[in-house]
Amino acid sequence: MLLTKKYIIALALIAVILVSVLSLYYLLLPRVFRTPVIAVVKVYGYLITDSDRELYIKVFEEIRRNDTYRGVVILVNSPGGYASIVEEIYFLMREVAQRKPLIVVIDGIAASGGYYVSLASDYIIASPTSFVGNIGAIALAPSIIIPSELILESGPYKYTGFSYKNYSKVLKVAAENFVNKVLERREGKIKVSKEELLKGKLYPGTVAKAIGLVDELGGLPQAIAKIRERTGIRDYVLVDVTKLVKEKYVLTAYGELLWKNSTTLKASELIEMGKTPLPVLYLSPYWITDNNTEKIGELVSKYLFKSLKTTDYSKTLVIDLSHRNLFIPQLMTYFWGKLIENNIRVLFVEENLASILEKRPLALMIFTPARPYSEEEVDAIIKYLSNGGKLILVYDPAYALPTYLNELSIKLGLYFAEGYLYDMYNHYGIYRNIKVSVQSDNSTLLKNIHALVLFTASQIYCNESLFKVQTYNTTVHSFLEEQGYYTVIVVKKNTVALGDSSFLLDPYLSIADNKKFVENLVQYIRGEEK
Numbered sequence: 001m002l003l004t005k006k007y008i009i010a011l012a013l014i015a016v017i018l019v020s021v022l023s024l025y026y027l028l029l030p031r032v033f034r035t036p037v038i039a040v041v042k043v044y045g046y047l048i049t050d051s052d053r054e055l056y057i058k059v060f061e062e063i064r065r066n067d068t069y070r071g072v073v074i075l076v077n078s079p080g081g082y083a084s085i086v087e088e089i090y091f092l093m094r095e096v097a098q099r100k101p102l103i104v105v106i107d108g109i110a111a112s113g114g115y116y117v118s119l120a121s122d123y124i125i126a127s128p129t130s131f132v133g134n135i136g137a138i139a140l141a142p143s144i145i146i147p148s149e150l151i152l153e154s155g156p157y158k159y160t161g162f163s164y165k166n167y168s169k170v171l172k173v174a175a176e177n178f179v180n181k182v183l184e185r186r187e188g189k190i191k192v193s194k195e196e197l198l199k200g201k202l203y204p205g206t207v208a209k210a211i212g213l214v215d216e217l218g219g220l221p222q223a224i225a226k227i228r229e230r231t232g233i234r235d236y237v238l239v240d241v242t243k244l245v246k247e248k249y250v251l252t253a254y255g256e257l258l259w260k261n262s263t264t265l266k267a268s269e270l271i272e273m274g275k276t277p278l279p280v281l282y283l284s285p286y287w288i289t290d291n292n293t294e295k296i297g298e299l300v301s302k303y304l305f306k307s308l309k310t311t312d313y314s315k316t317l318v319i320d321l322s323h324r325n326l327f328i329p330q331l332m333t334y335f336w337g338k339l340i341e342n343n344i345r346v347l348f349v350e351e352n353l354a355s356i357l358e359k360r361p362l363a364l365m366i367f368t369p370a371r372p373y374s375e376e377e378v379d380a381i382i383k384y385l386s387n388g389g390k391l392i393l394v395y396d397p398a399y400a401l402p403t404y405l406n407e408l409s410i411k412l413g414l415y416f417a418e419g420y421l422y423d424m425y426n427h428y429g430i431y432r433n434i435k436v437s438v439q440s441d442n443s444t445l446l447k448n449i450h451a452l453v454l455f456t457a458s459q460i461y462c463n464e465s466l467f468k469v470q471t472y473n474t475t476v477h478s479f480l481e482e483q484g485y486y487t488v489i490v491v492k493k494n495t496v497a498l499g500d501s502s503f504l505l506d507p508y509l510s511i512a513d514n515k516k517f518v519e520n521l522v523q524y525i526r527g528e529e530k
Contacts, residue, residue: 036070036233038224039063042242043074043089045259046287047081047113048273052255053088058245060092064099070236071101071227073220074121080113080283081255082274083137083174093120101230103223106130106214111202112137113282115213116178119185124214125222132208135182136200137174138288140271140279141167161277164507168429174280175430186212195424198431202284264289296326296399313359316345317525322353323369326399331505334515338522354380363390363525367501369404378408385412390494390525396501398456413463414490414497419479421457421486421499426472428453428511435512436471436488443467444524445491451512455502459486466491496524 041059046052063069074093080086096102097120104118106126111134118124126132141164153159162170179197183190189212190197208214216222228236245251258265267290271279317339319325329336339346349356357364357380364384373381385391393409395402395416402409402416409415426435436452446467459477462468469489476483488499502508509515 036231036236037068037239038227038236039069039072039241040220040238041072041074042077042107042240043114043117044077044256045253046255046265046283047078047085047089047117048265048270048283049254051251052081052253053085055242055245055251055253056089056092058249058251059241060096062241062245063096069100069239069241070231070233072096072103073223073227074102074104074118075107075220076104076110076114076118077106077108078114078117078259079109079111079134079287080116081281083113083280083282086113086116086282090117090120093117097121101227103226105219105223106132106205107219111284111286112200116181116282119181122185123216123226125216125218125226126205126208126214127219128205128217130205130208131202132205132213133197134200134202134284135175135178135197136282137171137178138281138283138285139167139171139174140267140274140281159277165511166429167278168433170278171280172429174282178282182213189215198424200284266290296328312345313356313361315343316347316361318353318356318361318364319346319348320353320364320366320369321348321350323366323371323373323404325367325369326396327367327394327501328505331507333506334509335504335518335522338519339525342522342526344522344526353377357381357384357389360384360387360389362527363392365392365394365525366405366408367394368396368399368402369408370400372404373408378411381408382411385494388494390496392496392498392521392525394498394501394504395458396456397458397499398502402458409497412495413492414495415461416497416499417459417461417477417479419458419477421454421459421471421475421477421488423472423475425474432456434471434475434488436469438469438513441467443491445489445496445517445520447520448516449513449520452514452517453503453508453512454488454500455508457488457500457503460488460490460497460499462487462490462492462497464492466493496521 041063043056063072093102102121104121104124106118106124107130109131110118110126111131115133115135157163175198179194182197183194191210191212203211203213205214205217209217224236228234265288267288270281270288336346344362347356347361354377364381381391393405393414395405397418397420401418406416420432421434422431423434424431427433428435433453433455434457436454438446438449438452440446440449443466446469452469460468468487468491470485470487473485474483475486477486490497503514504518509518
């Protein structure tokens with residue numbers, strides 16, 4: 001009996017020692033002897049708020065400090081967001097990718113910033129029907145700021161930080177950073193030119209693979225297979241780390257929530273959330289709603305320059321406001337000033353346009369109308385022209401469609417095309433700011449003019465003209481998608497047609513010969529034609 005008790009005690013001690021040794025041994029062994037875990041991270045939705053940033057900081061912190069995660073699969077379904085947040089997520093992913101295999105699967109859409117974060121992986125998988133690309137950037141320019149005596153600033157750019165005319169250059173830098181990152185991370189794989197990438201196209205998954213933006217067509221199974229190939233693991237467990245972190249820290253990613261609810265973003269809200277003078281986003285404008293027409297109309301309605309009554313219409317330029325015309329009078333100070341210097345009165349007409357034209361003013365100027373002209377008004381304009389009057393038609397495709405302007409212009413043998421012109425080679429800052437080379441001559445409008453820069457301009461068709469200004473042959477029409485020479489300024493008898501209004505604005509006058517053109521336009525209105 002005694003031996004039996006001693007034997008049992010000995011066995012118990014041996015068992016305790018064995019368990020302790022095995023436990024210690026297990027703890028000291030590499031964790032490969034446990035079931036390996038593949039982390040799954042979902043980068044879904046807009047990347048626009050601090051809550052989105054905080055979520056991914058904690059997600060990748062969890063993956064970095066836990067060695068049980070042998071590999072990482074990133075499921076991307078995002079249109080991007082603020083450049084700063086997108087870039088931060090990219091660097092977080094790169095840090096993880098340098099420690100363990102990280103594979104990206106484009107699960108729906110990887111547009112703009114969604115594709116930027118995907119570049120953190122050296123291997124990108126996309127489903128055939130996914131959409132990939134939209135490479136480039138957008139910037140949300142603030143409104144013109146009028147200084148207040150309540151807040152005194154030490155310098156002219158203290159408010160904005162930039163000159164307004166240089167905003168497009170800031171945007172160009174951001175776009176260049178993006179495309180250079182694509183060329184760096186996809187070195188040797190990209191099969192299209194840098195200029196093609198900068199067009200910002202969104203490609204189906206199959207096309208994205210063909211041009212080298214992704215490596216393989218597939219989904220999660222193919223990503224897991226790639227992780228197993230790189231790590232040598234056989235068994236594995238999938239863990240949704242995004243969900244785990246949300247539950248652990250009680251986090252809600254606001255951008256993801258908006259995306260799931262199919263909510264589009266407002267430009268005004270993005271400017272406010274951006275907290276910078278010029279918020280730059282790696283985000284497609286497709287998901288931004290902004291009624292620019294309403295904003296421009298509000299600027300015109302708030303313009304306080306009230307016209308003085310006059311009896312001498314022979315020295316008066318009439319500006320039509322009776323058709324909710326869209327332009328920015330606050331930024332045309334130089335134009336108004338040169339008119340006054342040349343003894344030309346400016347009369348803003350909010351009603352009864354036809355009756356005003358009977359008084360034979362010096363000229364009539366019509367900016368992008370948002371309401372139709374009546375037959376009586378069209379007849380009055382044609383009669384006014386036949387009696388020697390001058391008409392200046394200005395259309396800006398950034399504000400509205402040319403529908404109502406064309407109802408008038410086609411009666412005069414002119415047609416403003418829908419869409420806009422762009423040039424990937426000859427531009428100022430960004431592709432829509434097209435450069436135009438001009439053959440200077442002795443005509444009033446073109447005297448001492450050699451080059452102009454137009455900002456989102458329209459093509460003008462004309463049945464005949466005294467002269468016309470055309471773009472470089474590298475210019476493309478957004479609807480036709482064809483390169484060629486496009487007409488942007490036409491003079492036909494006593495009618496001038498301009499395919500852009502922005503190049504008349506004060507911030508852009510110092511670019512190329514834009515200011516000289518405004519001066520020439522004033523002389524044309526005054527009556528010094530040659």
